[in-house]
Amino acid sequence: VSLDKLKDGLSQLNLDGYTITASTVLKKGIKATKVDVVAEGTDLPGRPLKDLREIISESNLESTIKDKSLSILQRLAEAEAIVHNCPVEEVHFQEVGHIDTIVDIVGSVYALHLLGIDKVISSPIDTGSGSVEMAHGLFPVPAPVTAELLKGVPVYASGIEKELTTPTGAAIITTIASSFQPLPEMKLSNIGYGAGGWELNEKANILRVLIGEDGDTYDMDEVFLIETNIDDMNPQIYEYIIDRLFQAGALDVYITPTIMKKSRPAHMLSIITKSEHLDNIRRLVFKETTTIGVRISKMARSILTREIREVKLPYGTVRVKIASDQNGVRSISPEYEDCKKIAMETGMPLRDVMELAMLTYTAK
Incomplete structure (x- = not known):
């Protein structure tokens, strides 16, 4: 992004008292751009949410840029309100209320606008570790507001004892990113490197941005596969175990007949789950089966976009799962x-109920 074009966009804010600069630096031998927002005062007071909101909403920026910037600011304020136990409108941005917060938020959104970015995908977030000094004292990394913002997002600590993700950064990435996953298939067109201020011993302190066109427009996520071979358990127990595994958060459970050493017949129990359910499911497998060991592997998964809709039949409501991709609807499946519930209550054949649900949905 051209610095001059970025400055032109930011000049549409009713905001002064700062300068923005960009310089080329080397981080571990990698050329990167270091952008600095320098406030004219060294002891600026915090600003209430209302002030920051007005600066953005009363600007001359396009409505889409203002709306996205306000969404980021609102998300940040809501996290602050939870951590400090106060209403959102009473949030006073003590740690993040300076001019650079507005510039960081609006500048990021405006830069994406200049680049014509339609979708943002992020890798899992490295929060850093150690502690950080704030207005209320010393806190562990990630800081309380940062941790609140990163709920539901895959995070990790690489062992670097620095704050690598700030509240403002967490608010921006969790608002603009559509998913957090390994690098998707894409045709690369541009690569950018942004430099942080610290010189880290462990790695280059840079943020890399890869820009390109979708090579695979399917959604992707990261899952774990847990497998174990069992040859000494009553097969009747599997029905109970499968139910328990789904209750514990399994995405899928399946059993495959197999042959073990010395030609012993056995069953391979396979479970697919997300990382947040991995420990519970592993404990459940050891508790409820006779296995003495499990295999765990991490893998990427391509999935169709799914949504649940409801259709009303004369006998009740049926949920219908719709799976689609960039070319349209791929499958329609009644729940x-x-x-089964309608078939049991009415005496209709189950296949007739399912066919009626399909016809009712397609007629809509």
Whole structure:
């Protein structure tokens, strides 16, 4: 992004008292751009949410840029309100209320606008570790507001004892990113490196941005596969175990007949789950089966976009799962349990209920 174009966009804010500069630096031998927002005062007071909101909403920026910037600011304020136990409108940005917060938020959104970015995908977030000094004292990394903002996002600590993710940075990335996953298939067109201020011993302190076109427009996520071979358990127990595994958060459970050493017949129990359920499911497998060991592997998964809709039949409501990709709807599947319930209550054949649900949905 051209610095002059970025400055032109930021000049549409009713905000002064700062300068923005960009310089080329080397980080561990990698050329990167270091952007600095320098406030004219060294002891600026914090600003209430209302002030920051007005600066953005009363600017001359396009409505889409203002709306996205306000969404980031609101998300940041809501996290502050939770941590400090106060209403959102009473939030006073003590740690993040300076001019550079507004410039960081609006500048990021405006830069994406200049680049014509349609979708942002992020890798898991390295929060750093150690502690950070704030207005209220010394706190562990990630800081309380940062941790609040990163709920539901895959995070890790690489062992570097620095604050690598700030509240403002967390608010920006969790608002603009559509997913957090390994690098998706794409045709690269541009690569940018942004430099941080610290010189880290462990790695280059840079943020890399890869820009390109979708090579695979399917959604992707990261899952874990847990597998174990069992040859000494009553097969009747599997029904109970499968139910328990789904209750514990399994995305899928399946059993495959197999042959073990010395030609012993066995069953391979396979479970697919997200990282947040991995420990619970592993404990459940050891508790409820006779296995003495499990295999765990991490993998990327391509998935169709899914949504649940409801159709009303004369006999009740049936949920319908719609799976689609960039070319349109790929499959339509009535919810089995809903159809089974109607079939049991009415005496209709189950296949007729499922067919009626399909016809009702397609007629809509």
